[in-house]
Amino acid sequence: MNNSPKKTPMAMQTPEARCRNFSEVALGYSPEEAVSEAQRCLNCKNHPCTEGCPVSVSIPAFISRVRERDFGGAYDVLSASTSLPAVCGRVCPQESQCEKFCVRGGKGEPVAIGRLERFVADAHAGRGSSPAPATNGHKVSVVGSGPAGLSCAGTLARMGYKVTVFEALHALGGVLVYGIPAFRLPKDIVAREIEELRALGVEFVTDAVIGRTYTVSELKEDFDAVFLGTGAGLPIFPGIKGENAKGVFSANEYLTRVNLMKAYEENSETPVFRGKQVAVVGGGNVAMDAARTARRLGGDVTVLYRRSEAELPARKEEIAHAKEEGVAFRWLTAPKEILTDAEENVTGVLCVRMELGAPDASGRCRPTEVEGSDHTVQADMVIFALGTSPNPLLKRTTEGLATGAHGEIVADGDGKTSLDKVYAGGDAVTGSATVILAMGAGKRAAEAIDRELREI
Ligand SMILES: Cc1cc2nc3c(=O)[nH]c(=O)nc-3n(C[C@H](O)[C@H](O)[C@H](O)COP(=O)(O)OP(=O)(O)OC[C@H]3O[C@@H](n4cnc5c(N)ncnc54)[C@H](O)[C@@H]3O)c2cc1C
Ligand code: SF4
Numbered sequence: 001m002n003n004s005p006k007k008t009p010m011a012m013q014t015p016e017a018r019c020r021n022f023s024e025v026a027l028g029y030s031p032e033e034a035v036s037e038a039q040r041c042l043n044c045k046n047h048p049c050t051e052g053c054p055v056s057v058s059i060p061a062f063i064s065r066v067r068e069r070d071f072g073g074a075y076d077v078l079s080a081s082t083s084l085p086a087v088c089g090r091v092c093p094q095e096s097q098c099e100k101f102c103v104r105g106g107k108g109e110p111v112a113i114g115r116l117e118r119f120v121a122d123a124h125a126g127r128g129s130s131p132a133p134a135t136n137g138h139k140v141s142v143v144g145s146g147p148a149g150l151s152c153a154g155t156l157a158r159m160g161y162k163v164t165v166f167e168a169l170h171a172l173g174g175v176l177v178y179g180i181p182a183f184r185l186p187k188d189i190v191a192r193e194i195e196e197l198r199a200l201g202v203e204f205v206t207d208a209v210i211g212r213t214y215t216v217s218e219l220k221e222d223f224d225a226v227f228l229g230t231g232a233g234l235p236i237f238p239g240i241k242g243e244n245a246k247g248v249f250s251a252n253e254y255l256t257r258v259n260l261m262k263a264y265e266e267n268s269e270t271p272v273f274r275g276k277q278v279a280v281v282g283g284g285n286v287a288m289d290a291a292r293t294a295r296r297l298g299g300d301v302t303v304l305y306r307r308s309e310a311e312l313p314a315r316k317e318e319i320a321h322a323k324e325e326g327v328a329f330r331w332l333t334a335p336k337e338i339l340t341d342a343e344e345n346v347t348g349v350l351c352v353r354m355e356l357g358a359p360d361a362s363g364r365c366r367p368t369e370v371e372g373s374d375h376t377v378q379a380d381m382v383i384f385a386l387g388t389s390p391n392p393l394l395k396r397t398t399e400g401l402a403t404g405a406h407g408e409i410v411a412d413g414d415g416k417t418s419l420d421k422v423y424a425g426g427d428a429v430t431g432s433a434t435v436i437l438a439m440g441a442g443k444r445a446a447e448a449i450d451r452e453l454r455e456i
Helices: 031-038 059-067 071-079 085-091 103-107 113-124 147-158 187-199 216-222 251-259 285-296 316-324 393-397 435-454
Strands: 026-028 139-143 162-166 203-205 225-228 248-250 277-281 300-304 328-330 333-340 346-359 365-369 375-378 381-384 422-424
Touching (some): 026 113, 031 113, 059 113, 071 085, 071 113, 085 113, 085 435, 139 147, 147 162, 147 225, 187 203, 216 225, 225 435, 248 251, 251 381, 277 285, 285 300, 285 381, 300 333, 422 435
Parallel strands (some): 139 162, 139 225, 225 422, 248 381, 277 300
Antiparallel strands (some): 333 346, 346 365
């Protein structure tokens, strides 16, 4: 037993080194460190940590195998519940899920469940995949290869379904490849987990935009069921003067160009504008990723956030990393206008100071403008990270598909939509949320599809 009140530390690149490269910041546990951390787990009978996991990983079971140095056995336990353990171990907000409920957290730090998950998944790399199960004769199509689609595909494939994933882009993985930067989630990790699914028999068709290349009705003719995991990729802009100026980006476009089009490489064929003074507007994980990316591309970066640090929604770890890397923050600051020169290039952001009033519908204090507080933040580049909504293409091209006020697909707890044998889950249903919630939705929909098709 390891009685340390603190998590076993994980090696990291120093801030000075990492703010000039796109290699992964965290370096992972050695086998000795993983075993030592696993010895902190109390193997609680009622496993509250599992209750906090949206895909119900048997956490004490996988950790006991790590303690026994049975890393392969630990991987088997993990992969029974999650199709993307190396991804989840890196980007899940464990502090508000499994680790939040860990009994060890009562008198010190919780067991480092995320770090152990990452270790087990990485230790498994190159060990070969489980063989594809015998097929049960049913075919299911999955639209979108983000975490929701991959989780649905993996769950169904393990049950013997023949699954085909249709992806609009040329690369697979959704936000995991085009949104989350490589310094948090290396792209070969995502590719490795997708290879595991291929080994299970999942087929992938890229450059296939459903609603254009094929319609949902056409998929329904060829498959027994359809799962829509199309995400929420449409960026929201604030609607202020100057937001179309040269040098203004949505975080989605900026991160896609850097991550997917490799604009960070010298001599990239698709270079991105490299701002010297960059203002990032927003306070979530997306804002932190955009800020840290712009920093790595040589900019002096300031995050403008309209509430205070206490309300910042990004993960604490990402905020700490951003600060260590030299990203500056201006709290209680909101943009009013993007200032430009005669050629429409960004020269600054006209901002106002905000003060916090009573809590709003989200439970956070409502920011209101302080009169007469106009001031200018110098910038040659502005990145808006104010959230996203689902792309309206499926709604426009799929008759009878019910959608909500913000374009989100309406689905019940099992992912069932208004259309027969059409299911949906992930950001396309909830609006932008998290990887593990999208995976949980994909898994639940897969189980519901299985129940429905077995009844036929
Ligand atoms: C920059 C950034 C950082 C984030 N960081 C974190 C984090 O640290 N931790 C965390 O838990 N969450 C994070 N999130 C949120 C998380 O990534 C999303 O909640 C999650 O990816 C949603 O999964 P999804 O499968 O629903 O959608 P997506 O990942 O968006 O995948 C949807 C896929 O569907 C494809 N598609 C869309 N329309 C069509 C169509 N018509 N036909 C075919 N394919 C289509 C898209 O190209 C895409 O590949 C982050 C998000 C962003 C943008
Ligand atoms: S709650 Fe914490 S200590 Fe208990 S089984 Fe889960 S990880 Fe181990």
